[in-house]
Amino acid sequence: MARRVSTALQIVLIATGLAAVVTLVVNFAFPAYLEVVQRFFPSLLETDNLWSWIDWGYLAVTLVFAVPLAAWGGTWLSKRIVVPLLEVARAIRAVAAGDLSARANPRLHGFGESARLVEDFNQMAERLERAEAELRYSNSAAAHELRTPLTILKGRLQGVADGVFTLDDGLVALLIAQVDGMTRIVDDLRTLGLFNAGMMQLSVTDIDLADIAREATQLSAEALQAKAISVNLDLRPAPVRADPDRLRQVLLALLDNAMRYAPGVPLHISTRVEHDTAILRCIDSGPGLSPAAMQSAFEPFWRDEDSRARDKGGSGLGLSVVRAIVHAHGGRVQADNAPGRGASFTVTLPRR
Numbered sequence: 376m377a378r379r380v381s382t383a384l385q386i387v388l389i390a391t392g393l394a395a396v397v398t399l400v401v402n403f404a405f406p407a408y409l410e411v412v413q414r415f416f417p418s419l420l421e422t423d424n425l426w427s428w429i430d431w432g433y434l435a436v437t438l439v440f441a442v443p444l445a446a447w448g449g450t451w452l453s454k455r456i457v458v459p460l461l462e463v464a465r466a467i468r469a470v471a472a473g474d475l476s477a478r479a480n481p482r483l484h485g486f487g488e489s490a491r492l493v494e495d496f497n498q499m500a501e502r503l504e505r506a507e508a509e510l511r512y513s514n515s516a517a518a519h520e521l522r523t524p525l526t527i528l529k530g531r532l533q534g535v536a537d538g539v540f541t542l543d544d545g546l547v548a549l550l551i552a553q554v555d556g557m558t559r560i561v562d563d564l565r566t567l568g569l570f571n572a573g574m575m576q577l578s579v580t581d582i583d584l585a586d587i588a589r590e591a592t593q594l595s596a597e598a599l600q601a602k603a604i605s606v607n608l609d610l611r612p613a614p615v616r617a618d619p620d621r622l623r624q625v626l627l628a629l630l631d632n633a634m635r636y637a638p639g640v641p642l643h644i645s646t647r648v649e650h651d652t653a654i655l656r657c658i659d660s661g662p663g664l665s666p667a668a669m670q671s672a673f674e675p676f677w678r679d680e681d682s683r684a685r686d687k688g689g690s691g692l693g694l695s696v697v698r699a700i701v702h703a704h705g706g707r708v709q710a711d712n713a714p715g716r717g718a719s720f721t722v723t724l725p726r727r
Contacts, residue, residue: 385487389452459489463496475504509675516676516691520560524553563692567675570699577618577703584646584655584724585610587619591626592644599630602638609645613653615724621700628693629657629720637661637717652706653724661717664710672710673698697722 462479469477478500479493528550534540569575592599592606599606633642637659645656664672671677676691694710697720701708706724713719 385455386452389448393448455484456489459483459493463492466496466500470500470503475500475507513675517560517564520676520691521557524557527553560692563696566696567692567699570703575699575703577621579616579618581614581616582619582622584613584615584622584653587622588626588644588646588655591623591630594623595627595630595634598634599642602634604634604638605641607641607643609643611645611647613646613648613655615653615726617704617724618700621703625697625700625722626655626657628697632693632720633657633659633661633718640717643716648726651726653726655722655724656719658713658719659717663712663717669710669712673708694720 459479462483466477466479478497481493481497483493484490531540531546531550535542535546540546566575588610589608592608630642640660642660643656643658645654645658647654673694675695698708701722701724704724706722708723709721711719711721
């Protein structure tokens with residue numbers, strides 16, 4: 376793609392060109408006009424009239440050529456400066472009125488800044504439309520996720536009130552489990568909301584990723600044993616400045632993901648330092664991730680297989696929370712398939 380010339384440089388070049396044309400006219404056209412008059416109409420030079428008919432004719436011929444040329448140049452210049460700005464202003468008014476699909480016409484030919492303004496506005500409008508669509512989907516998905524436990528709670532409580540169910544320990548445990556599920560969804564949504572608003576507060580201190588991984592594994596020991604998952608720890612020192620509670624939440628979410636989708640297989644967790652980054656990697660020996668999962672696994676409420684994921688009890692928010700927390704620390708998280716193994720989640724954090 377050719378490099379665009381800036382608007383300022385274009386105006387300078389046009390002004391320079393006009394000055395050069397005026398200079399050429401003054402220095403060549405007018406002396407040539409006098410030469411013609413002296414040769415063919417010498418008597419006109421002896422008259423006392425300030426303007427003769429030939430002077431008026433020269434002026435008329437000059438205007439006939441100069442005015443259309445100036446009008447064409449002004450129109451050409453305005454199309455490349457003013458028209459793109461008017462087009463962007465029209466699209467802005469449409470977006471302000473609620474039409475997020477409005478775009479400035481990208482086929483308008485403008486100078487560097489005006490053309491880039493059209494491109495930047497269209498990209499911004501596209502991101503805004505996509506964010507709005509994601510927000511609507513997230514709201515719908517959140518309502519759907521909360522509807523199931525609320526329906527169960529209402530049905531069981533109504534059954535107790537009607538005498539259909541007995542309020543025994545089993546029913547109480549079921550109701551508490553539904554409340555816990557809704558609480559997790561609400562907490563995850565709050566975490567994502569704080570991150571998206573740039574208001575996630577971190578209690579940063581000096582910690583070791585190896586210690587966080589060891590603590591999270593110990594907290595999940597019973598749940599891992601219930602899923603017949605054996606954990607292989609390769610924890611080398613990985614000191615970072617981070618929020619220990621948030622990183623512990625990251626580890627627990629990754630362990631929960633492995634228990635849901637890779638039960639009964641070994642799980643390998645490792646920490647180490649490479650250059651100025653601390654790395655945490657969680658690899659299972661399960662079926663691995665599909666190409667779609669590797670691309671969209673961290674999107675809120677995204678599931679590779681909806682029905683299977685819901686049967687396993689996942690809300691589709693765990694990995695989104697992982698990404699939000701890691702990004703809040705200035706790090707990154709990646710999902711892929713480990714060679715000869717299953718799914719691999721790699722968290723990379725700056726050491727400072």
